[in-house]
Amino acid sequence: QDLPETTLSVVGSWSSLPLYQKFERVFWEETVPAASGGKITVNMTTFNQMGVSGGDVFRMLGDGVFEVGMTVGDYTVADAPELEGLDVPLLATDADSARKMVAAAKPMVADIMRDRFNAHMLAIAPYPPQVVFCNAEIASLDDLGGKKIRGSGRMTTLFLEALGAEGITMAFSEVPGALERGVIDCAVTGAGSGYSSGWFESSTHLVNLPLGGWDPVITAVNLDAWNAMDPAVQAFLTEQVKTGFEDPAWDDAAGALARDIACLTGSGECAAGAAASMTLVELSDADKARAVEVLEQKILPDWAERAGGDWAERWNASVGAALGVSIAN
Amino acid sequence: MIWYVSIGLAVLLALSVPVGAALFILGFGLDAFFSPMPLMRGLGQMVYSSSDSFLLIAIPLFVLLGEILVRAGIAERTYATLDTWFSWLPGGLVHANIGTATMFSATSGSSVATAATVATVAMPQARKQGYDQRLFAGAIAAGGALGILLPPSINLIVYGFLTQTSVPQLFMAGIVPGLLMALGFMIITAILCTIKPEWGGPSRSFTWAERMAGLPHLIPVLLVFAIIIGSIYTGWATPTEAAAIGVVMALGIAAFYGAVTWTNMRAALLGTIRTTSMVMFVIVGAYFLNFALGATGLNRALSGFLEGLGLGPYGMLLMIVLMYILLGFFIETLALMIATIPIVVPIVIGLGFDKVWFGILLIVLIEMALITPPVGLNLYVVQGARKEGRLSDVMLGAIPFVFVMLVMVGLLIAFPSTALLFAPA
């Protein structure tokens, strides 16, 4: 392949998490240079290694501080409330439906990235689902009512409040101590992060429900840089990012959740270390139906108002249609 | 590039450019000469995101708490009381200096503020009672350094902020090493003054009645400390919330001593804003410099270099400790912490050491930097309060205490539980 020489500054997502270590870094530092025959070279770092807040990544990307940037879509909704629709809690309960949800949302996300952040969307890859660690008996969705829960993201917090729970803001590092001392009853994070940070030592019940959504990570290119690229480079990146990054990351997602749950509950082989023995809570179909009802009646209409424009209709026609959910008017 | 940063920093500091501005300018230079990315475009965002912080507002709150207590005359009363309890020891009042610094550290988040406060109340006594001022002043400089090891501590908050470490855990972990170090300071004073009585001053005895009469004056400080630490430890309040509670308590104590006057409150608020802004200027400057270092890949190159040495965990730790001792001679401490933590801490964790434990070890090294020449802010502050003699007297007087800090470093490495014993998960 005959590509013009190109150098890219790439800023990845959290350097401590598997998405970066297993997929982002490998793709940009190994796959891209190799597949381009050494024509495309990459300087890679991550936003946390630069001390950049996750919510500032796309602002800086739009300004051209770097060419390629990755961050959790939910971190940037201060600048683009319509982006909240990419990651609605509880709608996708397994990796396949999450993938369907994200695929349906992609055209909207591409428009948002272009209009809000002067950027071209390249890919969307998932973090593991954001499940709930509780230091309390939990058997149903109702049991979350009245609990103090450390959530993340506005939509999750609003959902918790709709259930009668209290949303608490707290730094990630303070969570284990707070769970232990009863300052909070539950906290939301990825199952893998919770395992590697030892949250199982201060909590008893693992609610296997993506209350915090999937925290999809958007990869985007500065639009000016993108437009200045040779069409061959554009085509190369578009194709490679799908086969070399997005697909493998999604293929891994389903297995990852099962592996992490095995480590947290001791229900199976744990390759990461000693397995813990948390109680796994799977919510009933009635609970799931109730969650969807709360979303349809309260959370999503509120979002439609925040986002304004025709986002509710676009959402209903894409994500909603794919998952059989509809925002009430 | 590493030479650009080191020499650039040395030149700017030698030119007496304000430390915060020097860090910004180094970052601008990295952008202009080394970075593949136009970093300046991220300048505004970096500065905003580093100043908008619920955790960092604990800094002005703890400063305000200390300011109010000082204006309530707490330092004088504590000093007079500890004089009656400790001055029979060999070294006399020097022990009261250490004791007062320890007590005041328990409510102050800053070493420089603690040293300044104790120096102001203690130095007149040194003159009055004819002490050899070297050890006397050295003890204040070193005792004041405890301000950042015993909670509350601005530097521990900054460490927690930069490394995502639990600040309550860090606070708890600082207590035992802080108290051990205070004890070490007193032991070395007693030993030196037994060998060389002329280094201390007259040992004086007080009656038990005199001693008991002073005790109530210690209650306010102990109460503030207990409430701050208790509320954090039980999880009843975050560090920032505990600081706010402390401010309210300090106001109550000042009211009790009749010190809530417009003049006092005005001075306390102005002093708080002055200190906070001075600290924050360094923090935002260092934050931007880190952003530039990260973008140019210098920090990854450095950690790659260190990891490539293949020294093993303890060899590497020793290298890091030596580096801090060396840099600590020359670099202002907050700038030193912020500029090195993002590079050093990931390496240390990668070696399998505990993040909380390393935070405490680092603070002891930072305390050492505060009392070692040529750049040691506590030395300057104490010399300023003496208004006589030479700075070198204070430097000489601080040497025995540097020795105690070195012992503490060794102790922390040999027995990590010194720090981790009372640190909850």
Added chain:
Amino acid sequence: MTGSDRLATRVMTLVNGLRTANRWIALLCGMVLVGAVALIIVEVLGRQFPALHLGGADELSGYIMAAIATWGFSYALVERAHVRIDLVHARLPVGGRAVMDVIAMASVLLVAVLVASYAYDVLAKSVARGSRSNTPLGIPLWMPQIIWFGGWVWLTLTSALLLAATVILSLLRRWDMVEQIASIPVETGEVQ
């Protein structure tokens, strides 16, 4: 009184006015900080007594922190409180010290100008996008950011005026006055 005396006096009057203004600003910042204390206390009590529960104290305190620290930079500057290393400075004759004071003041001005201009972009972007904080409170970000941006503009103004004053007084060889407005203070034990 010679012409140069009159000029020096006028410069000092200006600097003193600047000092007074900054002292009032700092006092206002201090009172806002006391407001933050009240807000946080209510939040703590609100956890025990839900009737008092307001929420959002953490978010608002963050904005307050950004505001008071930034507006305080100028106060710390007129009070000569920013940390400077006097290893070389202290060993120079008055003229040399004045040169270093000019450099120091100019460095602050450089930083202030650059940060203020890029801070404007941050603010402008929040206004253009109608950005709101990613919390249930959903505060329009331009509100805290305009206060923060103003602090950097004020630092630009303060440092520019102080730099001009330092240069003029140095040219007039009024070293005592240069020392008063721009030098490194001899530690008095009051400095915290």
